[in-house]
Amino acid sequence: MRQLLAGKTAPILIVLLAIGLFWYAAAIWMNAPWQQTLNQRAGLENVSAIDFVAQTWAQDKPLLPAPHQVAGEIWNATVGTDIASKRSLAYHAGITLSATLLGFALGTLLGVGLAVMIVHNDASERSLMPWIIASQTIPILAIAPMVVVGLGAVGVTGLLPKALISMYLSFFPVVVGMVKGLRTPEAIQLDLMHTYSATPWQVFAKLRWPAAVPFLFASMKVGIAISLIGAVVGELSNNAGGGLGVRLLTGSYNGQTIQIWAALFIAAGLAALLVIAVGGAERLVNRAMGARP
Amino acid sequence: MTELAPPSPDAMAVVRAQNLGLTFPTNDGDVIALSDVNLTINKGEFVSFIGPSGCGKTTFLRTIADLEQPTSGTLTVNGTTPSDARLNRAYGYVFQAPALYPWRTIAQNVALPLEIMALTDKAERIARTLELVNLTGFENKYPWQLSGGMQQRASIARALSFDADLLLMDEPFGALDEIVRDHLNSELLKLWARTRKTIAFVTHSIPEAVYLSTKIVVMSPRPGRVTDIIESDLPAERPLDIRETPEFLRLAARVRDGLRAGHSYEE
Amino acid sequence: MSRLQTVLAALAAAVSLVGLVLALLAGDAPLPVLCTLLAGSLTAVRLRFAWSIWADGAVMVLSAVAILMALPAYDSEPLFFWLALVACWAFAWLFVERLSQAIRQRQVSGKIFGLIIPLIFGLALLFIWEVVTRGANVPQVLLPAPSQIWARLIDSVPTLVADFQQTFLKAVLAGYAMGCGAGFIVAIIVDRSPFLKRGLLPIGNFVSALPIIGIAPIMVMWFGFDWQSKAAVVVAMTFFPMLINTVAGLNQSSSIERDLMRTYAAGYSQTLLKLRLPAAAPFIFNALKINSTLALIGAIVAEFFGTPIVGMGFRISTEVGKLNIDLVWAEIAVAAVAGSVFYGVIALIERAVTFWHPSVRGGRA
Incomplete structure (x- = not known):
């Protein structure tokens, strides 16, 4: 005991x-x-x-609602309902998940690209870094409705507007983390590459990138969690598309508290799964790279 | 110091510095790291650089390696500029810290320069150089699974793997304890005898410099300069207990005198 | 010059030259644009003569002014106008590139010009935004011009102030204080019990990765439409980061430091006050900074679920519906300034309190 x-x-x-x-x-x-x-x-x-x-x-x-009521609703709305039905929470979770993953992928790519540029070019570091840090302090999520409605007005609807919100939320941690990561190699390690007359590309591929991988995963864990938040908040502004955010909103209009709680728990479960998935990938990669267990 | 130029005066000279100077600009004014250094390192020599911190011994090594650029004088490595020598992969460099990549095994770390220089027969070279530093059997270990002394030996193997004839070593054993250091010193002498490489070795330990070298360069700071060059008359075969012989102690005393003379104005 | 600088300089001069030819052919080009295109083309002389970095800066500023002056002249901007914009952008990039090189080589003061570079970038972004939205007649619903947003902001000061009071001064500040305070107190309690630390911390870590913002509709149901429900969302969002960071911070003091306190026979509260809380300060401030942004996000998004007819989130969601995008942008500008100032104030307090910490001594916040 x-x-x-x-x-x-x-x-x-x-x-x-x-x-x-x-x-x-x-x-x-x-x-x-x-x-x-x-x-x-x-x-x-x-x-x-x-x-x-x-x-x-x-x-x-x-x-x-009592826990068992929420659990019952989750069971009914996922296992108990046809997955293609609009009443199925699995269907709505799928919509949110696809926007999250698309936005997360775009955001990570953008973040890594910007970080590489910042590390290799003085002028872009001096121009971009202060704004990237400053933009962490402003509530960018507030732009979500405008992105959805603005893009909707010019005919872009569906997955993309939500994914864009997820993207701009998730790229910040990736940029900041990767700039730090790509800078971790010490002077002595860079000197070593210099004595081999390594090309800039070789320095990147053999030293900077592997050194930055742990930082990439740490940022990706933060990034994927806020990607999901971005997708859910994006859905609040477009009732037509479906998704967990829409379930929250309709539940709130109709006073369907059990539905709100069920959607909330599904969103939480989704977030947990995504973070765990990134963590699992991290462990696999770390093991392949010989990290101390 | 005028030289009557024979057809090939540098036939034996691996490193040749003439009136070499290097000045770093800093916010508190210029720092003269090297001033008027004249020195020749010949093929097959083991040259130690000794002096207190700030005397420019590491800076001189880094200048040979093209990690710093001299501001005056000339410096040739294998008869070319340091930059060309670097591009010809003329030397291997061993730093104060092992600087092994934690995400690579020992064998992969040794393979790093081979990959960058696109050399062939990697496996054979890795096996041969790890054998030279007595690390056979540790190929698939990661650096953090090795002791400090073994890590530094792996970094020496990495510097040897591409068969450069010149080995530049910057206080490679400075962070190790005395017993491990003694052991590695005798290993290094054996390695030097087997490979006939030219070695430039920076240290701040007098016994280490005297024990290892065929030539000892004594340096002193502010401005960084060479104060004495001592040719060692110790035999090529040097067991560890040579350090108790009168010849050894006499050389060590001369080095100590040189060091004392170099910054007598401080005391 | 580096290769990038050479490419940029060649691009800037070539684009200026093509623009100049097109402008002369068009015949009706405004004089300022003609002049700056000419000046841009003349920078080609740098192939033979030294061309000062400040001359590049001057061409950049002059062409920006000329482009702004020419903006109202056309319904749809001709090609040479856009070429002038591309040239202006190239000059700006070249100028920044050369300036950062000069800072690196210590030719100019990094303290002053290090600040100017991000400023130039920010202004260039605003400038391109303004010129492209007005020049290319971008639909206002997609992206209004900064000048429109500014005009709207000046027009609607009373609305914006009322929204700010409702959302920031009431919901955010109240929720932030309660959430951070509760997180702090619970952390001190949890810290005394190893059992709770092991049980509660993993859960707290887990919860802070969840989309807590989703509880907003529930809070609106429980606490009503007014600011109290938003404050409740803010409390929930700020509680866990504070809890986790404080507990982690309380573990920061080293065993030597704690042993020292033991040799003084210091009690629990003395050790807490004199050693562990000061050692935890950097972590606590980290949470305070993270929470300053979270609090604003929480309050604004919670208002999307229902409010009295005032509040920043309410304004954003309703004006988006009415397609008054310029007012939405004005509201976002207010939110951005509020968020940065909030964060900045906490960062300043942090610098004053944790002046001893290496991250502060190093000179960066």
Whole structure:
């Protein structure tokens, strides 16, 4: 038992359990007033405490749905529904996922390209770097609706506007990380390449790039998480296209709290999967490159 | 110092510096790193450069390697400019730190210059040079799996792998402890005897310089300059206990005197 | 000159020359544009004579002014106009390229001119934006010109101020203070319990990678349409970065430093105050800086889900619907300035508090 508690798994499980219990308790407390109103309207009196608690966990549009209600909705809306149907959360998650991945790929390419340019050219570093750092401090996500509507007005709709938002969110961490990474080789290592009369391309391919790979993965983990946020927020401005953001928005208009929570958890699960996938790729590449285990 | 020019005066000279000077501009004014250095390193010699920090010994080595550009005088390497010598891959350079790439195995690290210079028979060269530095069997280890001394030996193998006749070594054993250093010194002498390379070796240890060298160049700082050039008369065969012989101690005393004279104005 | 500089110089002169010929053939070209194209063509003399870096800078500025003056003259700009723009861009790039080389070689002061280079880049971006949107008649719904945005910004100051008050002064600041404060306090509590550290931290790390912003509709339902719900979103977004960074920071002090405190028989709170919190300061400020941006994003996006009829996010989402894109850009400009100032203030406080840290001593924020 003591060994179990000393590890990480047991504490995490216990904390999760505590959160679950707290959630059920909060559901009773938050849903109780409305349940009382409902019971009065229905003329129900003398509802036993146990029944009342069960009622608060089974409302149609509860203020706070109980965990099992959210889990049930997720099950129904993914496994229980045809994947091509517009009611399927898997269908909407697929839309969000494709925008996320496209934007992430574009953003990473753009970020790496800019970083290579910045590291190899003094003038572009001096011109670009201060703006790239400054732009980290402004809430660029606010541009999302404008990108979607502006591009929509000139006929560009669907995946691309959302992917563009994801792209401009994810390229910042990649640029900053890669500039740092491409600069990690020490003077002594660059001198060594100089004594071999290596070409700039050889210095890049054999020294700078491998040295920067760990930084690339660290930035990509940040990048993919915010790519997903960009895609979801992009969807808020275009109800027609579908996606998890649209499910959040329609759920909010119709007061379908269970639907909101289900979409939220699917989005969280998606984010987790994506980060884990990048982390897995990182571990594979690191092992191939002989990193200390 | 006038020379009656024979047909090929530099036939034996691998490195030849004449009135060499190098000045670095800094925010606090110019720093004279090298001033009026005249020196010839002949083929097959083992030349040590010794002096306190700031005396320009590393700068001189870096100038030979075309990592710094002299501001006055002339310097030839194999009869050409340092830049051409570098392009001809005339020398191997060993830095203070191993500077091995952590993402490459030892064999891959040794293969790095071979890849860049597009040389053939990589496997044979890797096996041969790792054998020279006694690292056979460690081909597939990563640098961090080796001790500091072994890492530095791997970096020497990397400098030897492309068969340059000149080896430039910048305090290669400076970061190692005394016992490992003794061992590597005797290994280095054996390696020098087997390969007949020309070696330029920077150090700040008097015993190391005397033990290894056929010629010791004593330098002193502000401005960086050569104060003494000592030809060693020790025999070619040097067991480690040669360091207790009177000949050895006499040479060491002369080096120490040279160093003291170089910056007597400081004390 | 480097190869890149030679290519740029050749490009600038050649484009100017072609533009000059076309402009002369057109006959009605405005005089300033003609003059700058002529000056640009004349830079070809640098093949034989030294051409000062400042002369390149002057050609850049003059051609930019000439292009702006010529903008209103046409309904649809002729080819030589665009060539003048390309030449102006090439001169700007060449100037920046030569200037950074001069800084590298210590011919000019890096302190002053190092600031001028990004400024030139920013102005060039604005300039090209202005000229292309107006010159090529880009639909206003896609991208309004900076001058239009500026005019709109001046016109709608009262609206923008009201939105700023609602979103920034109420939702962002309140949520930021509560979220960071709660994260900090929980971190101190968690730090005392190794069990909680092991259990809560992995979850906190995990949660901060999630799209927390999605809870906005729920918060609107719980706390109503006004700023309180936005502040709640901000609290949720800022809590976890603060928690994780503070806990990591509290582990920063070395065992030697902690042993030293033990030899003084210092108590928990003394060690916390005198050693561990100061050592954690760089991490805490890191979280404060990350959170300053997150807070603004959280408040603005949360307003997309419903607000009283005021607020930056509300304005952005409704004016986008009405295709008043210039007002949206004005709002974004306000948000950008607010975000940078917010971040800048925290960075300044950080410099004052953690002056001892290598990243601050090194001279960079």
